[in-house]
Amino acid sequence: MSHGALSEPDGDRLVEVLAALASPHRLRVLAALAGGRVYVSQLARDLGISRALLQVHLKKLEKAGLVTAHLELSEDGKALKFYEAAPFSLHLTPGSVAVAAATLSTTERT
Amino acid sequence: MSHGALSEPDGDRLVEVLAALASPHRLRVLAALAGGRVYVSQLARDLGISRALLQVHLKKLEKAGLVTAHLELSEDGKALKFYEAAPFSLHLTPGSVAVAAATLSTTERT
DNA sequence: TGCACCTGCCAAAAATAGTTGGCATGAGCC
DNA sequence: GGCTCATGCCAACTATTTTTGGCAGGTGCA
Numbered sequence: 390m391s392h393g394a395l396s397e398p399d400g401d402r403l404v405e406v407l408a409a410l411a412s413p414h415r416l417r418v419l420a421a422l423a424g425g426r427v428y429v430s431q432l433a434r435d436l437g438i439s440r441a442l443l444q445v446h447l448k449k450l451e452k453a454g455l456v457t458a459h460l461e462l463s464e465d466g467k468a469l470k471f472y473e474a475a476p477f478s479l480h481l482t483p484g485s486v487a488v489a490a491a492t493l494s495t496t497e498r499t
Numbered sequence: 500m501s502h503g504a505l506s507e508p509d510g511d512r513l514v515e516v517l518a519a520l521a522s523p524h525r526l527r528v529l530a531a532l533a534g535g536r537v538y539v540s541q542l543a544r545d546l547g548i549s550r551a552l553l554q555v556h557l558k559k560l561e562k563a564g565l566v567t568a569h570l571e572l573s574e575d576g577k578a579l580k581f582y583e584a585a586p587f588s589l590h591l592t593p594g595s596v597a598v599a600a601a602t603l604s605t606t607e608r609t
Numbered sequence: 610t611g612c613a614c615c616t617g618c619c620a621a622a623a624a625t626a627g628t629t630g631g632c633a634t635g636a637g638c639c
Numbered sequence: 640g641g642c643t644c645a646t647g648c649c650a651a652c653t654a655t656t657t658t659t660g661g662c663a664g665g666t667g668c669a
Contacts (some may be wrong), residue, residue: 400523400526401523403526404521404522404523404526407517407520407521408521410517410521410591410596411514411517411518411520411521412514413510413511413514413600413603413605416510416513416514416596416599416600416603417600417603419593419596419597419600420596420597420600420601422593423593423594423596423597424597474593475593476592476593477591477592477593478590478591478592479589479590479591479592480588480589480590480591481520481587481588481589481590481591482586482587482588482589483529483532483533483584483585483586483587484533486520486526486529486530486533487529487530487533487534489526490526490527490529490530491530493523493526493527
């Protein structure tokens with residue numbers, strides 16, 4: 390199965406996804422990728438931020454499953470790492486949040 | 500207008516809402532409130548966390564517009580602050596994110 | 610008055626997240 | 640070889656967020 394596009398993630402995963410989205414930089418990155426795949430250095434130039442900074446944000450987005458990466462060789466032999474937005478659909482309401490919260494694992498109980 | 504339930508928030512607001520949701524504690528708080536209004540001290544006991552901690556999280560949720568508060572006097576004169584979940588509906592997809600990102604205000608451009 | 614609740618606020622510590630700048634590697638190209 | 644462009648990674652900061660513990664004020668009640 391693996392529906393491919395998260396829609397009913399368990400609590401921990403939901404937190405991870407939301408945390409990944411809750412950042413201006415990452416929102417812009419995602420927006421840029423929504424327009425098509427781009428490789429890291431190019432993306433950094435497009436957004437006007439350093440590569441190091443971009444990498445950190447890309448990793449967080451990737452870990453959350455919001456973007457995917459493919460290493461490719463350009464015609465002239467350069468190794469380019471392309472990123473693209475993963476298709477996803479999340480519907481948040483008090484109810485869906487409550488459902489997800491019920492599956493949270495984090496440390497508790499005495 | 501003010502549709503009451505955010506659905507197409509501008510970028511900055513979206514980040515605020517997502518940040519408010521991206522936390523196990525706050526997800527649980529929201530879940531607890533989804534079941535009905537509760538006053539602060541009671542909620543803290545229900546969740547097993549300190550009042551001070553709960554207050555911080557409630558404030559963040561309130562600022563994001565995900566919960567609302569009403570101060571009320573109980574029959575026996577005690578002042579109780581009830582919180583309840585605000586109705587909201589957020590649909591997130593690469594596309595909706597891109598749209599929101601376009602309205603981000605944060606510091607940029609040379 | 611003393612106890613049991615409720616609320617609000619704060620300073621300080623602890624834990625995370627975000628940024629910067631630099632260095633190293635590998636592959637074309639003049 | 641020397642220059643360009645791509646990738647990856649890291650140590651060191653700075654900035655934010657999270658959490659703790661405590662104190663103060665108010666009300667009702669035995």
